[in-house]
Amino acid sequence: MSSDTQADIPLQYDDGYGPQVGVGPHPLPWPEDERYDRELLAQGDRRNVVDRYRYWTREAIVADLDTRRHDFHVAVENWGHDFNIGSVVRTANAFLAKEVHIVGRRRWNRRGAMVTDRYQHVRHHPDTESLTAWAEAEGLPIIGIDNLPGAVPLERTELPRRCVLLFGQEGPGLTEEARKHARVVCSIAQFGSTRSINAGAAAAIAMHAWVQRYAEIDGTPA
Template sequence: MALFPPLDASPEEVRDALRPLRNDFSVALHTAGNAFAVGAVIRVAHSFLVREIILIGNAPYYEKASMGMEKYETIVSVPDDDAFFAHVAGRPVWAIEKDHARRSLYDVAGFPRGVVLAFGSERGGLSAEFIARAADVIGIPMYGVNHSFPLAVATGMVMNEWARQHYSAR
């Protein structure tokens, strides 16, 4: 059910048209370390019309991987954890971290309003200090010998579960 903007619409006109359709959750990427993966996440996050995409640290993103969707998204860059937590003050932060999970994504019965879903790098995940500041820690079950999902896949899985829970009743 993709929307088709008029071909002559500016990016700002498209952003304005999408604003009332945005969903009440955000995605944060903590020092992702892979510019292509960050671009892919921007593309996937656009498909779920997230409130914003927050980049923690100074990792760049590859615009070609976002397939132009960065033009329509609110992308916020913050330098560190303190700036991130100040930016999202008052909103619940859920760390998505397999090795320190308090519960499985499959056990989430509801996402809180305004939740910020925070993902770390494929190599290092999220730091213990960041996890300690999170309201919850969710793990995505894995069944092979691979240690992590690609970042765009993991974010897509969690955003899809958010959407499944919010839109299945409609």
């Protein structure tokens, strides 16, 4: 499909908010591959997915992502219905985290995820102890991310390839219980007047630090 045609297509996010994205109905003949969704082929695909997944079923997309997921997990504490969790989930999808773990309240604000949670494995833990027990059973060290006294600079830390990056809730940051179970707590260098950056931004920085160290970029291993 030409870029001119693409520009004429009405666009929308999966949840109906914001500018529209996507492509219109697929021209005939349709592909026979079972990964394609016939309804999307007929009506167009307006989902917030990269072009390689246009017209694919959700199940096919998840199955393909599962063959390539990275070795890090992301966990975030949710004691007060933090609005940043959706952003963390969206970023975890972008950097292809193995799983996202919600610690505390089961319900979280999904709007910021922009429907990316449909393609991301999300696991719930009622408390930090249950997250720790799960991580220990999987042989995964927990790496806390927070600007706390005694924290080591993330910029000078060799993150483990297999690990859980744990983030606190917006405002209070990592709980005392979370700090106790973390192998190490890493801080993110800041240079301005604000005391902290929000949890969504901190998560993106930490995930990208892992990606820079371990991810294969354009077919080239790190």
